[in-house]
Amino acid sequence: MTGYGYAAFENDQLSIDVEIKSLNSKFLDISTKLPKEVSLYENEIKKILTEKIVRGKVNFSIEISLKNGIGSAGKLNQALFDHYKKELRTAIKQDEMSDAEIAKEVLRLPDVFEYSETSNDQITRELLFELIARALAECEKFRAQEGNAAESALGTFAKNIDEKLALIKQKDPDRIEAIKVRINESLLELSSSDKTDPNRFEQELIYYIEKLDIAEEIIRLQNHISYFHETLAEKESQGKKLGFISQEMGREINTIGSKANNSDIQKLVVDMKDELEKIKEQVLNVV
Template identity: 45%
Template sequence: MLLSMTGFGKSVVETEHKKITVEIKSLNSKQLDMSLRLPSAYRAVELEMRNRLAHRIERGKVEAIVTVENIGSDSPTQFNLPLLKTYKKSLEDIADAIGVSHPADWMPLLMRLPDIMKAEAPAEDEQNESTALIKAADAATDALVEYRREEGRKLEEFFTQRIRQIENLLAEVPRYENERVSKIRARIEDNLAKLGQVDIDLGRLEQEMIYYIEKLDINEEKQRLRQHLTYFMETLDGETGQGKKLGFISQEMGREINTLGSKSNHAELQKIVVRMKDELEQIKEQVLNVL
């Protein structure tokens, strides 16, 4: 079945002192393009988290955000005094360099800067928090994949409707084929009649007309288009991760439809081809969202 590249997943896990929230959002992309934001205190698990996300998500523009809140009245946290001093010194240097005055009260500014609170937790708590973070990431990924699966079902229904519509339009083509050949033949004969009294080799004329009409034959294009439509539907029912293949098939369908249009030489056939192109463009647009 299909999986969409569009999805969202969220999970919240609590430890004794922390509430960890992981949110993952994905959009369509040709490759895996991941942005992961998490507090600096958890950089040790960043690589593992990236690898786990990449393995499950596979492809798409992915944004994962981890937020950690202190909970409980006895939460073992305190101000990160060395970092506060560093921030203040850096800001003073910047103010002196650009010639602006120092603020009268530094605290409101410093309190908005990142990582000014640090946890004084034992190693056991740090391990528990890292485990909880991975657990939250896995649960958020599960929710994201389920979201993608549901979106994939909708895409599959959409593609099926569009393919069936192209098949129905293709079934209308034979109604106009014989009429088309007759009109082409009549047009050529009318143009010859306008030339007046000209000696014409009727045998050669017949050969040229047959050759010209054969060049406008669309049986091969119809057959190949049917094969591509069938292959597209078979691919829909295959394994996940078929987005690129569906894109290639839709390109081949477009070539056959374009050739039908160039060979049609009939107003009603041209209308059918335009409607086929409209259906195909909708398919191509949504195929970009398929994993």
């Protein structure tokens, strides 16, 4: 589910920014970006995010900025710099990369600069997790607003399918009557033929009528729609359950479409499929 949360702390020595972004996804996928000062808390942070967010693609980041030169100027680790430079010079030919270019690349390598650890004294576990809790609260508030909008939209889409189904029920008797007319016309043609096997014809007729009957599919789809509304009204997280119900709705709609053999009903089936696709897309917004 889409969400966003942000919390910040600032004093005369440093500033801390905590940001959470969540996007729609069937499963929980957490990506974290943490500075070295708080990396030891990564597993604990992921556990909290898993418990709170449950579902979605989550990008979590913490940024720490030092002020007044505290820890901002790194000290060159000369021994490590010389080691990296020697190794690269051995591996790369002179005509491929100059000494200046190699030095530039070495400066980008890990731990070439050593920074002051002064910031560590300012970042307590209590402060860090208080900021995370605040950012999560903002994210949950955002997701709740999105959830209310999603609930309203899903209810509307399901209602639209129900209305189309009601029209199909109205048209079904006319469809059956048209089938009977065609069958009677065929019977008149066959009655004049001496090659007709009455028993065989009766069996084929029963099979044909059963194949075109959509009464059971209509009843099952009505039940699925009712169950969808009931599930939508529940307070607990029901995103996956709504997804499963929409799949069952899709099966019945497809079967009605394949059996109908009627252009008006086929048009209504297409409309129901369109509403169902909206449901499937919106269900991704439900935890």
